[in-house]
């Protein structure tokens with residue numbers, strides 16, 4: 001029995017070893033990817049009730065030499081467990097600033113939102129970094145939206161608010177991403193200088209079939225209205241979902257019904273047309 005148990009442990013270690021090795025491999029490849037220009041900027045439109053594009057969200061993709069186009073779910077959580085996420089977010093932020101400056105030069109300015117992970121936001125030099133990237137690119141801060149999550153409010157809330165206010169003074173706007181999926185939503189909401197809430201796609205997708213989700217969406221809409229916050233609904237896939245939202249509030253839609261994330265070049269061609 002003892003020998004059998006030992007064999008099982010060895011087997012278990014070997015299996016775990018594979019997972020760990022695979023993880024290290026992915027991490028090493030991702031580190032190289034950032035330097036070797038394998039990351040891609042994708043954009044997904046955000047439209048108003050009339051279907052007019054009022055902004056877009058920047059979403060990263062990884063063009064892997066063998067694995068093909070890798071979606072964020074395959075590498076963002078891994079990146080977020082280390083400092084890699086800072087390099088990745090910084091690359092995206094720089095690309096978005098360049099695009100903002102280009103759109104401005106071409107006379108088609110548009111608001112672009114970019115995801116900022118908590119680890120990145122919490123860095124001491126975050127405000128200076130954004131300032132530097134804006135200055136280096138010539139982008140207008142007022143077209144840059146930083147999508148943050150409740151996860152950034154771990155630790156010193158006052159420090160978080162101070163940083164946000166510095167960026168806000170420069171003209172940068174803040175959007176609270178995945179709203180309703182975290183813990184502290186309402187308690188912090190009134191203290192943070194944000195201008196927008198994003199309702200997570202999980203709530204939107206069940207809003208027309210599940211009365212609990214419908215009630216939740218209605219509550220978020222009413223909170224936003226009382227606090228004078230703009231709302232972006234994520235994951236709108238059907239006309240029924242869009243109608244549900246439009247009947248209740250002035251909402252910006254982001255979802256496959258209006259457009260999927262697409263490579264920056266394709267997006268640019270349509271935006272210029």
Ligand code: C2E
Pocket residue numbers: 044058059060071072073076085088089092115116117177178201234235236237254255256257261
């Ligand atoms: P998120 O910030 O909540 O972004 C919205 C996700 O919903 C995107 O997934 C988008 O493609 C997807 N989506 C939009 N409309 C629809 C729809 O109608 N139906 C469905 N099923 N999905 C829709 P994506 O691009 O796979 O990104 C997943 C997550 O990865 C993002 O969720 C975000 O948390 C993270 N992420 C993506 N890019 C970046 C980045 O540059 N930096 C950081 N830190 N995180 C990123």
Ligand code: CA
Pocket residue numbers: 057115147177
């Ligand atoms: Ca987002």
Ligand code: CA
Pocket residue numbers: 149177178
């Ligand atoms: Ca998110």
Ligand code: CA
Pocket residue numbers: 177178200201234
């Ligand atoms: Ca989400």
